[in-house]
Amino acid sequence: MENRLPDFGRRAFLDQDELARASRRLENASAEEIVDWASYTYGYGLTLSVSLGGAEGMVLLDMLWRRGTNAHVYTLDTGFLFGETVKFREEVAERYGMEIEVVRPELTVAEQARRFGDALYNKNPDLCCYIRKVEPQRRTLAGYNAWISGIRRGQTEQRANTPIAAWEDDFGVAKIAPLARWTSEQVQDYVEKHDVPLNPLREKGYRSIGCEPCTRKVAEGEDSRAGRWSGQEKIECGLHSRSTWLTRIPAEKSRLLNLGEDEK
Numbered sequence: 001m002e003n004r005l006p007d008f009g010r011r012a013f014l015d016q017d018e019l020a021r022a023s024r025r026l027e028n029a030s031a032e033e034i035v036d037w038a039s040y041t042y043g044y045g046l047t048l049s050v051s052l053g054g055a056e057g058m059v060l061l062d063m064l065w066r067r068g069t070n071a072h073v074y075t076l077d078t079g080f081l082f083g084e085t086v087k088f089r090e091e092v093a094e095r096y097g098m099e100i101e102v103v104r105p106e107l108t109v110a111e112q113a114r115r116f117g118d119a120l121y122n123k124n125p126d127l128c129c130y131i132r133k134v135e136p137q138r139r140t141l142a143g144y145n146a147w148i149s150g151i152r153r154g155q156t157e158q159r160a161n162t163p164i165a166a167w168e169d170d171f172g173v174a175k176i177a178p179l180a181r182w183t184s185e186q187v188q189d190y191v192e193k194h195d196v197p198l199n200p201l202r203e204k205g206y207r208s209i210g211c212e213p214c215t216r217k218v219a220e221g222e223d224s225r226a227g228r229w230s231g232q233e234k235i236e237c238g239l240h241s242r243s244t245w246l247t248r249i250p251a252e253k254s255r256l257l258n259l260g261e262d263e264k
């Protein structure tokens with residue numbers, strides 16, 4: 001698809017107050033209007049993170065493509081993704097003819113096991129998410145001014161007050177949520193109307209799809225995110241919540257790195 005929006009080549013910076021004002025102004029705007037606003041405002045400073053597991057990220061990717069924006073698109077590859085998700089990533093890049101930057105953690109899965117012990121996702125999932133998601137995301141977002149994300153208010157209690165636009169302190173960028181007000185039905189309608197491709201694992205009973213060790217199928221009528229970290233207290237990976245654990249994890253990581261092999 002040809003770019004329809006003019007390429008300003010600009011990278012605006014909006015502070016916390018300016019973002020709060022913009023957020024109020026955009027509260028009743030359509031998702032497309034919010035995407036256009038973000039594209040005009042941030043130009044090359046705008047990036048979209050897409051997990052390739054949920055429908056929301058795919059809706060936004062499709063919307064950005066249809067609006068002809070030049071936003072950067074990236075996805076995190078933790079090394080624990082389902083094979084189906086990795087294959088789907090290639091299919092999506094081909095279908096939309098766009099480059100999707102694949103961002104990986106500094107440590108391979110084997111290096112992480114050597115330093116922190118096997119199956120860290122069972123013993124300390126917060127640390128595992130920190131190393132494999134939060135740190136790589138922080139590195140990536142350091143190169144951008146605004147991050148566009150598919151989170152919705154209806155997804156979890158923690159996301160219920162998601163603003164359309166806000167300063168995201170944890171990552172040092174503006175965070176834009178064009179689908180914040182959308183219901184799951186609206187997401188589904190968009191998918192059907194525009195024939196948006198979705199992760200094939202959804203056909204097998206998965207709904208919100210993340211890393212293989214931390215994702216299970218959900219039963220009929222169960223919440224779509226019930227399959228994430230099932231059986232654990234954990235409900236967020238740290239990418240979308242101002243989690244208190246984000247502040248304690250760096251010290252914990254250093255402490256574990258200094259332990260002997262048999263103590264891990």
Ligand code: SF4
Nearest residue numbers: 121125128129211214
């Ligand atoms: S979702 Fe699970 S495997 Fe993936 S980074 Fe988090 S704890 Fe590790």
